[in-house]
Amino acid sequence: MELKEFKTDTIIEPFRIRSVEPIRFTTMEQRKELLKKAGYNPFLLKAKDVLIDLLTDSGTGAMSSQQWSGMISSDESYAGSESFYRFEKAVQDITGFKHVIPTHQGRAAENILFTTIAKKGDVIPSNTHFDTTRAHVEHNGAEALDLVIDEGRQPLTIHPFKGNMNVEKLEATIGRVGSEKIPAIMLTLTNNSGGGRPVSMENVKAVSDVARKFDIPFFIDACRFAENSWFIKTREDGYEDKSPIEIAREIFSYADGCTMSAKKDGMANIGGFLALNDDQLAQDCRSLTILTEGFPTYGGMAGYDMEAVAAGLYEALDEGYLKYRIRSTAYLGDKLIDAGISIVQPTGGHAVYIDAKEMLPQIDPLDYPAWSLTNALYLIGGVRAVEIGTVMFGLQPDGSEKPAAMELVRLAIPRRVYTQSHIDYLAEVVIHAFEQREQLKGYEIDSAPKVLRHFSARLKPL
Ligand code: F0G
Numbered sequence: 001m002e003l004k005e006f007k008t009d010t011i012i013e014p015f016r017i018r019s020v021e022p023i024r025f026t027t028m029e030q031r032k033e034l035l036k037k038a039g040y041n042p043f044l045l046k047a048k049d050v051l052i053d054l055l056t057d058s059g060t061g062a063m064s065s066q067q068w069s070g071m072i073s074s075d076e077s078y079a080g081s082e083s084f085y086r087f088e089k090a091v092q093d094i095t096g097f098k099h100v101i102p103t104h105q106g107r108a109a110e111n112i113l114f115t116t117i118a119k120k121g122d123v124i125p126s127n128t129h130f131d132t133t134r135a136h137v138e139h140n141g142a143e144a145l146d147l148v149i150d151e152g153r154q155p156l157t158i159h160p161f162k163g164n165m166n167v168e169k170l171e172a173t174i175g176r177v178g179s180e181k182i183p184a185i186m187l188t189l190t191n192n193s194g195g196g197r198p199v200s201m202e203n204v205k206a207v208s209d210v211a212r213k214f215d216i217p218f219f220i221d222a223c224r225f226a227e228n229s230w231f232i233k234t235r236e237d238g239y240e241d242k243s244p245i246e247i248a249r250e251i252f253s254y255a256d257g258c259t260m261s262a263k264k265d266g267m268a269n270i271g272g273f274l275a276l277n278d279d280q281l282a283q284d285c286r287s288l289t290i291l292t293e294g295f296p297t298y299g300g301m302a303g304y305d306m307e308a309v310a311a312g313l314y315e316a317l318d319e320g321y322l323k324y325r326i327r328s329t330a331y332l333g334d335k336l337i338d339a340g341i342s343i344v345q346p347t348g349g350h351a352v353y354i355d356a357k358e359m360l361p362q363i364d365p366l367d368y369p370a371w372s373l374t375n376a377l378y379l380i381g382g383v384r385a386v387e388i389g390t391v392m393f394g395l396q397p398d399g400s401e402k403p404a405a406m407e408l409v410r411l412a413i414p415r416r417v418y419t420q421s422h423i424d425y426l427a428e429v430v431i432h433a434f435e436q437r438e439q440l441k442g443y444e445i446d447s448a449p450k451v452l453r454h455f456s457a458r459l460k461p462l
Pocket of ligand 1: 055056057058105106107108130132133188190192193221223260261262263272
């Protein structure tokens with residue numbers, strides 16, 4: 001008997017589960033009380049009261065047995081530990097950058113970079129700055145300018161690389177303010193605040209060309225560089241036969257440095273780094289690292305954290321993993337689209353972004369429609385998502401408020417944590433909210449801090 005070769009389109013999780021963590025069910029009555037106590041801010045809920053936690057994909061992933069074994073055999077020496085050298089080697093191998101400065105997470109790398117290079121009156125263009133990046137730029141008195149292509153602000157337009165920067169606008173900005181006022185150009189890969197959209201290699205190259213032409217340093221916010229590499233492989237001509245690591249190396253080869261949160265595509269629960277080529281800048285950054293993070297061979301991480309990142313960076317670039325990762329996010333996106341729900345399309349790598357402006361036209365942007373939907377998902381099904389809208393971005397440096405460009409609810413998928421049935425349940429919760437969308441009402445802010453207010457603001461339903 002001759003058996004036919006087995007072919008399937010089913011993409012299975014490329015791992016099996018050896019350690020499990022119980023999740024807790026609550027009733028809707030309990031959730032109403034819990035949310036009220038949390039000031040109607042999901043950030044202030046206790047994690048134990050959440051059933052499916054999609055607040056972020058940052059530091060929430062499951063580590064592999066290889067990462068854990070590295071952690072057990074780490075070197076915790078204060079200076080020059082073996083764990084640092086393994087970490088440095090992995091970062092250099094993938095990014096090609098000469099200097100590697102470990103930090104406790106991504107924003108610490110941003111703090112060190114921008115405190116060193118940015119000052120009042122400067123402008124830092126990006127496709128879209130992530131909220132912590134923007135906050136660090138502004139904290140140093142500089143302007144954080146978002147120059148994403150127009151398609152990047154249109155949730156329903158289909159474009160393979162909606163994270164691309166508008167290179168004409170970049171050149172116009174340099175012409176307007178002068179290159180001496182631009183200490184760096186940034187590109188966020190993938191463009192998280194713009195909906196997790198990738199940036200094409202062509203665009204990375206074009207931005208790099210402009211940066212070189214005007215002698216401006218070019219830095220990549222590399223948090224999701226592996227996912228971005230996968231999108232280039234599957235969507236950009238000429239890259240289909242390249243491996244993700246080859247693509248990643250090419251991306252970094254066009255830049256002068258990067259900031260990285262290893263809590264994303266470093267597959268770790270904590271950690272990050274600043275990597276760069278310039279010797280003088282590296283020296284200045286290391287001096288500040290000692291002040292704010294720690295000695296430059298651990299910079300805020302334990303030896304075991306550096307071991308987890310050294311292994312995790314390669315695991316994030318594994319083809320089988322990336323195929324599963326991107327497919328499982330698209331699976332959720334497809335279910336919501338089939339139910340008639342507007343999401344940012346095409347579906348991104350780490351999250352599905354629901355367009356709350358489209359779903360809830362009855363709620364004024366200054367009454368926070370995306371916030372309202374986020375709270376509804378918790379009340380209905382114990383799901384914790386995050387608002388990427390006016391509460392997150394609406395507060396201006398002068399204290400005034402204006403509506404954000406988009407009102408999105410992000411369902412961020414932690415890496416290697418939830419199975420297909422969790423995602424099926426989640427889709428049911430979102431669809432249930434959608435069916436009752438006319439019932440949803442806006443919110444107002446009761447109290448909020450002046451920066452990054454979404455993390456700790458307390459709100460009230462209108
Ligand atoms: N840049 C991007 C694009 C990010 O998404 C994040 C974090 C950071 C920088 C800062 O890194 O958290 O390690 O300090 N994003 C998380 C999120 C918080 O939920 O998207 P960090």
